[in-house]
Amino acid sequence: MIPVRLYDKPQDFAEMMAQHLRGVLQLAVHSQAEEPLLLEVVFDESKQDERAQISLHNTYTTYMRTGDLNAAVDYLNATIRVSLDMRDRMQEVAKLDPAFIYPAIRDSRYVEEAGQASGMLGDDSLPGLKVVYLEIKDSYSKVIGKTLLAQHPRLTEERVRRVAYRNLKSEGWMPPKILLQSPYRESCYVEAYMDNPYPVECQFLQPDRARRHLPPNFLIAFPNRKYTLLMRSDERMDTLERANRLAKRARFDDVVWRNHRLLPDPVSDRIYWANEGRFVPLT
Secondary structure (H helix, E strand, O other): OOOOOOOOOHHHHHHHHHHHHHHHHOOEEEEOOOOOOEEEEEOOOOOOOOEEEEEOHHHHHHHHHHOOHHHHHHHHHHHHHHHHHHHHOHHHHOOOOHHHEEEEEEEHHHHHHHOOOOOEOOEEOOOOEEEEEEEEEOOEEEEOEHHHHOOOOOOOHHHHHHHHHHHHHHOOOOOOOEEEEOOOOOOEEEEEEOOOOOOOHHHHHOHHHHHHHOOOEEEEEOOEOOOEEEEEEOOOOOOHHHHHHHHHHOOHHHHHHHHHHHOOOEOOOOEEEEEOOEEEEOO
């Protein structure tokens, strides 16, 4: 069934969200004409540093794909909760705690669109993806960019990167929560890494760590922010041709597409073939 959407244009969607925020927060909420899916919440008009930027890019993408306004409302409610917390504890919330900084994977386009104003740190990763850096604390995340770092002179970009990967490594290897044998290809197994307290996707990009827990060749996808999907096989997967064939025969490509298409916070529908530490997109 084709979903019915009330807010097809980014400007209409952003204005709907902004109106709700203004009504609940009793604060000024502005959208940018050149980038309507970026909202600015102004806590104090006289202080430039008492403002928060809210990106609606992923929420709008999810809404346009599914027509599910409930997901947008859930995001709105979470935004209201965080905004109220920031209003009451602005000075404390603006601080970064290095002990809670982690790397995470995002779609390159998201980083380019949503991170322009804040100077979001986005390092090249796999084709079409970038690594960003988050502080995950108090039940919500802060995306680290140059604007935020300007308030922390001792926390440089390079130190953020070092700290993030150090924290990830100190957590140890996070195993999958679900392991399923493919009903279409019994030699293939799909692992779902999900429901973790911090992003785990970058553990697969560290060859020394991945080598101890994974085979030399496997398939991996990052369909949304909560799931990483990995497929391993008892069959040989040592060429791109074999990897492509197994992805199709085991229907792994279909699993990734559905996960990316139907669940909130999409990242990428690409599948990557891991070969001795190299990652190559499937064709």
